[in-house]
Amino acid sequence: MPPRPMRRRTKLSDGIVEDMKRLIVAECLKPGDRVPSEPELIETHGCSKGTVREALKALEVEGLVVMRTGPGGGAYLADAGPEPAARMLRNFLHFQHLDGKGVYQIRKIVEPEVAAAAVGRLSEAQFAQLEDNVVACSEAPKSEEEQRRQRILELEFHNILADACPNPLLAFIGRFLNDMLRDLVVLKKAYVPERHRFGECNVSYHRLLLEAYRQDDAARVRAIMLAHMHDAERHMTALEGEVANSFLLGFPRP
Amino acid sequence: MPPRPMRRRTKLSDGIVEDMKRLIVAECLKPGDRVPSEPELIETHGCSKGTVREALKALEVEGLVVMRTGPGGGAYLADAGPEPAARMLRNFLHFQHLDGKGVYQIRKIVEPEVAAAAVGRLSEAQFAQLEDNVVACSEAPKSEEEQRRQRILELEFHNILADACPNPLLAFIGRFLNDMLRDLVVLKKAYVPERHRFGECNVSYHRLLLEAYRQDDAARVRAIMLAHMHDAERHMTALEGEVANSFLLGFPRP
DNA sequence: CCCAATTTGTTCGTATGTATC
DNA sequence: AGATACATACGAACAAATTGG
Numbered sequence: 001m002p003p004r005p006m007r008r009r010t011k012l013s014d015g016i017v018e019d020m021k022r023l024i025v026a027e028c029l030k031p032g033d034r035v036p037s038e039p040e041l042i043e044t045h046g047c048s049k050g051t052v053r054e055a056l057k058a059l060e061v062e063g064l065v066v067m068r069t070g071p072g073g074g075a076y077l078a079d080a081g082p083e084p085a086a087r088m089l090r091n092f093l094h095f096q097h098l099d100g101k102g103v104y105q106i107r108k109i110v111e112p113e114v115a116a117a118a119v120g121r122l123s124e125a126q127f128a129q130l131e132d133n134v135v136a137c138s139e140a141p142k143s144e145e146e147q148r149r150q151r152i153l154e155l156e157f158h159n160i161l162a163d164a165c166p167n168p169l170l171a172f173i174g175r176f177l178n179d180m181l182r183d184l185v186v187l188k189k190a191y192v193p194e195r196h197r198f199g200e201c202n203v204s205y206h207r208l209l210l211e212a213y214r215q216d217d218a219a220r221v222r223a224i225m226l227a228h229m230h231d232a233e234r235h236m237t238a239l240e241g242e243v244a245n246s247f248l249l250g251f252p253r254p
Numbered sequence: 255m256p257p258r259p260m261r262r263r264t265k266l267s268d269g270i271v272e273d274m275k276r277l278i279v280a281e282c283l284k285p286g287d288r289v290p291s292e293p294e295l296i297e298t299h300g301c302s303k304g305t306v307r308e309a310l311k312a313l314e315v316e317g318l319v320v321m322r323t324g325p326g327g328g329a330y331l332a333d334a335g336p337e338p339a340a341r342m343l344r345n346f347l348h349f350q351h352l353d354g355k356g357v358y359q360i361r362k363i364v365e366p367e368v369a370a371a372a373v374g375r376l377s378e379a380q381f382a383q384l385e386d387n388v389v390a391c392s393e394a395p396k397s398e399e400e401q402r403r404q405r406i407l408e409l410e411f412h413n414i415l416a417d418a419c420p421n422p423l424l425a426f427i428g429r430f431l432n433d434m435l436r437d438l439v440v441l442k443k444a445y446v447p448e449r450h451r452f453g454e455c456n457v458s459y460h461r462l463l464l465e466a467y468r469q470d471d472a473a474r475v476r477a478i479m480l481a482h483m484h485d486a487e488r489h490m491t492a493l494e495g496e497v498a499n500s501f502l503l504g505f506p507r508p
Numbered sequence: 509c510c511c512a513a514t515t516t517g518t519t520c521g522t523a524t525g526t527a528t529c
Numbered sequence: 530a531g532a533t534a535c536a537t538a539c540g541a542a543c544a545a546a547t548t549g550g
Contacts, residue, residue, distance in 0.1 A: 039515085049539085051539085053308060053517085062315060062345055068515085068516080069545075070513095072514080073546085080345040081346070084345065085339065088334070089342075092317075092336055092426065094279075096423075102422075102423065102424070109363045109367050167359055168351075265517075266517080267517095292536070302518060307536090307537085321537095323525075325529070326534075327535045516545085516546080517546090520543100522538100523539075523540105524536105527533100527534090529534105
């Protein structure tokens, strides 16, 4: 009786992926650690090179490993950063429809929480970044392109706050929303004077936030951010024509 | 001048993945549509089977395509459900540390918003599901195992509300948090009588919610849910020993 | 700077399973 | 039932990249 007449329902490579994940948790592997190389996996799983390559590819797409060539190369555990999760979330939203109103429905509740959580956790370097950001956003834009870059800079202000947020999932959500808005802003041709007023409002809110942060006043930070979000939503919905419904390709990176 | 002497920096399969994504957005492909099959991709990209298989595998992991064997088989576009994004988010959180307190920090702001957004959008079938859920959770559990299943059922109550939430991203976050808590509950040995009181509190909140939903009272729904979350957090933190720090393996599906 | 070793990246040929007609 | 079309898997080879002597 042959040992392997068992009908297989799942793909071989999926089983290898499962085994690798189990190995990672079982051995408490940390980022930078080596995981079994192609020849080793071929031996341990008794399958061919192409199959283990598919499994490694899957883990690579999930952001769990990075592959390196050459001696000492192979698959190394990579701490899955936020990028793969954000990419999948964009894939998911590509087939849904999420408009600017939907983004702000979440942002209005998330950003105040992120901002409040960052109180007392801002390093001197981050304070400096925030101040630089405010002054850079205060300068009058000389061109439409410059105005667009300022708008992206304004979003960067919020990302700095997310950096200081100790809750990793909350920070992820905040950053994801910011990136989403950044994607929208490049695809939108807004009425320029209107956008100028928008920018002036934003930077004034940012100044107020900075002041409240210096006083470690969490309640005030939260209140200012909430007002900021309501105001931004108002501007956004006033400007918005339609929304980008293709998040599939990654965001344009500057 | 040959068309392809360009030095390649990225893997061949990654380029194919990019091309496929561009094709999807360019042709406005919808779920169920066919994408080029292995032989076609071999032809169009001038590479071998193994390479296109890696590319297809990557798209499969991202949840963008499903593969079918047999005649008429091949790669078909699948509307990327929430599962791949949730999986990646778990990968990400595996290397961070997120405790129950962190989960509830987000849940306290997300669930009231989800609940309020569901007001006026519950179908009759969903009302029936919610009512069935409440009565199922009202019965006194006869065993610890049954109590555990009731706790999972209570989370299902919130997932039904997320189903009725029209904001896809907000619903995703709510469901993700629920799944996370479901993962925690199976890994935790809680003090049984304490958990019993916990369950009674939960179901009474659910009853209040159901009542407010019948009256389409969004403000009351939001207020009840907020109180519910605060109460649940209190119970949770009282019960919690440690937290699962390995979300890598998928959630156990009942 | 080149050479050699090591490991991934890629190709081809072939065989098998599976679903459709 | 048989033929067809496609994914799945195996194995052997070669190419490219990286490291260290």
